[in-house]
Amino acid sequence: MLTCDVSGRWSRARRPGDRGSAAPWSPLARRDHAPALSWQPGQPHERSSAQPWGDVPAQDAGSRQPWGMAEPSSSAAAASPWGDVPPCDIDRWLGWDRSLRPRDTLRLRLRYNPRPALKDRGTGAVFNRSDEIGIRYAAAAELAASLYVPGTLALAFDFRGQRYSPGSAAAVFFDFRHVAPIRAIQPVDSTTADRWQNARRLNRHLRLPWGAGRPKDPPPNWIAYPDYPGPVYVIEPAAEPDILETYMIANSVQLVVLPDRTPVDATAIKVGRDIDAFAWTLSAELFGRTSLNQVRPDANGPKTVELTINGWVWLFIVERYGQQAKFPAERFSITGASRTQLLAEPYAPKRSAVNAVAINAAQAAADQLENTGFTLSWDYAAIGPPDWTIPAGAFSYQQQTALQVIARVAEAVGGVVKPARDSDALSVVPRYREAPWNWATAVMDRIVPAEIVGGVGGEWTPQPAWNSCYVSGTTHGVAVDVRRAGSMGDAPAPDVYDELITGTEAARSRGIAELAKGGNQEVVSLTLPLFPVGGSAPGLVEPAHLCEVRDIDGTWRGLCLSTEIAAEGVGASRVTQTLKLERHH
Amino acid sequence: MATVNPWKRFIGLLPGGVRAVGTVASVSTATGSSIVTLRNGSQITARGVDVPAGSRCFIVDGQITGPAPELPQYDVEV
Numbered sequence: 072m073l074t075c076d077v078s079g080r081w082s083r084a085r086r087p088g089d090r091g092s093a094a095p096w097s098p099l100a101r102r103d104h105a106p107a108l109s110w111q112p113g114q115p116h117e118r119s120s121a122q123p124w125g126d127v128p129a130q131d132a133g134s135r136q137p138w139g140m141a142e143p144s145s146s147a148a149a150a151s152p153w154g155d156v157p158p159c160d161i162d163r164w165l166g167w168d169r170s171l172r173p174r175d176t177l178r179l180r181l182r183y184n185p186r187p188a189l190k191d192r193g194t195g196a197v198f199n200r201s202d203e204i205g206i207r208y209a210a211a212a213e214l215a216a217s218l219y220v221p222g223t224l225a226l227a228f229d230f231r232g233q234r235y236s237p238g239s240a241a242a243v244f245f246d247f248r249h250v251a252p253i254r255a256i257q258p259v260d261s262t263t264a265d266r267w268q269n270a271r272r273l274n275r276h277l278r279l280p281w282g283a284g285r286p287k288d289p290p291p292n293w294i295a296y297p298d299y300p301g302p303v304y305v306i307e308p309a310a311e312p313d314i315l316e317t318y319m320i321a322n323s324v325q326l327v328v329l330p331d332r333t334p335v336d337a338t339a340i341k342v343g344r345d346i347d348a349f350a351w352t353l354s355a356e357l358f359g360r361t362s363l364n365q366v367r368p369d370a371n372g373p374k375t376v377e378l379t380i381n382g383w384v385w386l387f388i389v390e391r392y393g394q395q396a397k398f399p400a401e402r403f404s405i406t407g408a409s410r411t412q413l414l415a416e417p418y419a420p421k422r423s424a425v426n427a428v429a430i431n432a433a434q435a436a437a438d439q440l441e442n443t444g445f446t447l448s449w450d451y452a453a454i455g456p457p458d459w460t461i462p463a464g465a466f467s468y469q470q471q472t473a474l475q476v477i478a479r480v481a482e483a484v485g486g487v488v489k490p491a492r493d494s495d496a497l498s499v500v501p502r503y504r505e506a507p508w509n510w511a512t513a514v515m516d517r518i519v520p521a522e523i524v525g526g527v528g529g530e531w532t533p534q535p536a537w538n539s540c541y542v543s544g545t546t547h548g549v550a551v552d553v554r555r556a557g558s559m560g561d562a563p564a565p566d567v568y569d570e571l572i573t574g575t576e577a578a579r580s581r582g583i584a585e586l587a588k589g590g591n592q593e594v595v596s597l598t599l600p601l602f603p604v605g606g607s608a609p610g611l612v613e614p615a616h617l618c619e620v621r622d623i624d625g626t627w628r629g630l631c632l633s634t635e636i637a638a639e640g641v642g643a644s645r646v647t648q649t650l651k652l653e654r655h656h
Numbered sequence: 657m658a659t660v661n662p663w664k665r666f667i668g669l670l671p672g673g674v675r676a677v678g679t680v681a682s683v684s685t686a687t688g689s690s691i692v693t694l695r696n697g698s699q700i701t702a703r704g705v706d707v708p709a710g711s712r713c714f715i716v717d718g719q720i721t722g723p724a725p726e727l728p729q730y731d732v733e734v
Contacts, residue, residue, distance in 0.1 A: 347661035506734065532658045541695065543677065543727060545714065550727040553734055566695065568675045568714075579732045586734065592658050633660045653658045 202255035210251055217249050304453035309515040309619065310608035314522055318607070320600055322646040324638045325379045326355065328365045329386075335362045335376065337405075338641050342378065342385060345633035345651075346502065346614035349474055349488040350409035353378065353387040357403040366405055367392060376407065377493075380638055380646055382604030383611050384493040386410050411490040411497050414445060414474040425467040432571070433458045435466055436480045436499060439473035447477070448498040455501045456484040459574030465547035466571065483571035485584025487615060500615050501580065503587045503630065507655040508555070510628045516616040517609040517631075519599060521623045525647070526598035537564035537589040540582045548573035553582025564589060591656040594632060595620075601636055601648040611636075612650050620652065629654040676715045677724045680707050690720060 228235035326337045336358040344351040353376075357363050366374045366389045373388040387407035395402045413419065426435065433449040440447050451458035468476050478488050481499045490497045505513035539560030543550035545568050554560040564585050572578045597620065602610050612618060616631040629652035638644040659665060678692035683705050692702045692715060704720030707713040712724040 345659070345661045347659055347664050534658075545677075546725060548727060549730055551730040551732050553732045556733040563696070566676060568677065575730050575732065578730070579734060582732065583734050588658070594658055594660065632658065651660050 202257050205255075205257065207257060208254055213251065214249050302452070306454065306514045309518045312518055312520045312523070312608040314520060315607075318523060318600065318602075320381070320602065320606075320646070322381055322601075322638070322644050323379070323603075324381075324644045324646065325377075327377050327379075329375045329377055332377070333365050335365055337362070338639070338644070340378065340380070340638040340644075341635065342380070342637075343633065343635035344409075344490075344614055346487055346631070348614075349415070349478060349497070350411045350490055351385055351387070351492065352409075353385070353389075353405075353407040355405055357405060360403065363392060363394070363403040363405070373407075375410065380636060381601050381606075383601070386493050388412060409490045409492075410495055411445070411474065411488075414440070414443060414477075414497075415472050419443075419472040419474065421470045421472055423469040423471075426461060426463055426465070429460055429462050430466060431458050432461055432480050432484070432577070433499075435461060436477045439476050443473065444495050446496045448496065450498070450500075454504055456481070456486040456499065456580045457574075457576040459484070459577040461571060461573050462547050465544070465573050480571060483569050484577045484580040485582075486580075489613070489615060502584055502615060504615070504617060506583050507587050507590070507630075510617065510655070513617060513628075515619040515628065517612045517618045518621065519597060519609050519612070519618055519650075520621045523599045524597050524620075524622075525600070526596075528596040530594045530596075532594055533591045534589045535564075536562060536591070537586055538562045540564040540585040541566040542572055542578040542582045542585070543568050544572040544578075545570050549575055549578060551575055551578035551582065553579060553586065555586060593654050593656070595629065595652045595654050597650045597652065599648050599650070601646045612648065618650070618652055627654055672717050674717055677712060678702075678715055679712050680709045680720075683707075683709050692720070 324337075324340060326335045326340065327333060328335055337355040338358065340353070340355040342351055342353055357366070366376055368374060368389065373390055376387050376389055378385045378387060386409065388410055389405050389407040390412075391406040393404045395404070430438075433447075433451055436449065437447045449456075449458065468479070471479075474488070477497070477499070481488050485502055486499045487502045488497055489500045504516075538558035539552060539554040539562065541550070541552050541563060543566065547570070549572065551572075552560065567581060567585055569581070572581060599609075602608070604610065609618070612631050612634055614631050614634055617628065618631055619626060619628050631650055632653050633651040635649045636646065637649070638646045676694055678694045678700070681691045681693045681699060683690045685705050688705055689701050689703050690705055690707065690709075690713075691699055692713065693699050700715075700718070702713075702715050702718055702720045704713075707720055707723050712726060714721045714724045
């Protein structure tokens with residue numbers, strides 16, 4: 072607080088013009104009678120203001136410093152043509168001084184001194200920490216504990232260790248005031264005095280060495296892609312195989328006739344399927360006519376047999392049988408196919424239809440299985456192939472079985488029909504779940520180490536390396552030019568005209584499948600054991616699985632084109648699994 | 657296409673089945689054929705005079721089978 076003490080006096084007002092009310096300043100006196108400037112127009116001392124230096128002579132061309140100190144050719148004329156201007160009034164001072172003084176200065180004095188005197192410094196209350204970790208006393212609780220509550224316990228007084236018994240006649244006086252004991256000060260919340268304040272700013276002017284991130288992944292076009300906002304589907308990665316010194320497999324092969332599970336004595340069992348087939352095939356040899364009679368078709372149609380090899384289960388219908396009656400090597404052979412054969416010729420009826428309204432492809436395929444007992448799974452969201460809309464009138468077929476229609480729908484988007492091994496189900500899966508040019512970063516389905524490969528063969532099946540494909544519908548739909556990213560599209564694959572290409576996503580998927588057919592490739596056949604279910608990886612490799620082969624010379628990846636499982640011998644069969652992998656170079 | 661399916665391999669060996677869509681450049685009723693410009697600019701002679709010049713047509717194995725619609729064109733990079 073500032074205190075301003077102003078004192079003033081009231082005096083008698085004076086009339087104007089008198090001497091006392093005149094201004095306290097006297098008239099200004101002129102003290103410099105010669106205000107003229109003391110400079111005159113400058114006169115050049117030398118008219119010739121040419122460059123006073125001539126050419127600098129090179130002292131020595133070969134020396135390290137070719138120029139020496141330049142010297143003026145005429146040192147007398149090198150001075151500035153104008154000399155210093157002599158000040159004429161160097162002794163002259165300002166005409167005003169401090170002779171004028173105010174006469175009525177207000178007296179101003181600060182009354183408030185924000186800095187206390189030294190004598191008051193030690194008078195502040197000083198608290199020291201004491202009894203920080205001792206037992207906490209509560210004054211109210213101590214007072215409550217000292218009180219006697221009538222009725223809770225017998226009233227008894229102890230004075231100096233002796234029980235007090237009231238006298239009979241003496242008058243007594245008790246003082247029951249509670250005197251709180253004096254205890255050391257205990258801190259209550261001194262340890263919780265946290266303070267927040269703005270964080271100190273260190274290295275304000277230090278710049279981060281990182282700039283904006285740029286993708287460095289395969290598409291090398293340096294386009295900053297926005298974050299992918301859609302759903303993320305996790306594909307289960309392949310199980311790592313166990314690398315052992317010795318693999319011991321107790322093969323178990325069982326062939327039973329359903330539904331009463333009568334075992335059939337069989338040998339030389341072969342089970343196989345390739346990626347373009349919609350059914351597994353079975354061929355086996357039976358011992359004895361009794362076994363043949365179990366599986367021979369009768370009035371109820373073909374028999375269904377269940378084959379279990381090392382825990383992998385297949386269901387087959389036995390379609391053909393034969394007999395080789397040569398003593399003593401009498402053999403009965405049977406041939407079967409998966410139950411998905413029931414959806415094709417000659418079991419299934421042929422139908423003709425056209426869609427009257429727009430329909431989804433997956434729905435159109437599922438409609439074919441109505442009232443057949445089979446179920447169709449089409450994972451169009453996660454692993455593909457994509458689903459698309461077929462407009463009214465575009466989906467038409469004539470005299471085709473259910474499986475033919477499904478296969479045609481699947482082929483339109485580059486998919487294949489994959490039958491379930493042990494149930495009445497089939498699924499539509501993409502032939503190339505990942506395009507071959509993306510196999511290096513794709514998630515694999517199976518891993519085949521070289522330690523379990525017993526035989527390798529190869530067949531070179533090259534195709535031109537296409538980089539674009541024209542996929543078009545015919546009467547409906549769209550025409551899409553599918554082009555490999557980063558290429559000119561100057562090597563087109565044969566045009567694809569399919570009636571079911573009615574959506575760009577379908578055309579894109581088909582185009583990928585068509586482009587994947589090109590390039591240098593080979594079909595590599597590998598022979599490996601069939602590990603039991605739950606055993607070491609890779610187990611059963613099915614067609615359309617992406618496989619990583621950890622060969623001795625290097626790891627490569629391929630698409631499983633066919634799987635053939637052979638169980639030979641009687642009793643402890645020798646089970647081998649032969650894969651054919653499509654490898655792109 | 658690398659395949660091990662015998663039926664697919666056999667189908668691949670068979671001739672025919674070449675389908676294309678082109679634009680009829682000129683129609684010659686005297687010879688019963690039309691000159692069709694294919695999508696890549698090359699021209700072929702196809703049998704059939706049913707589609708007028710300037711219209712798109714389906715061609716199956718060198719024979720014009722009928723008019724073709726104009727479909728929306730897209731470009732897709734994969």
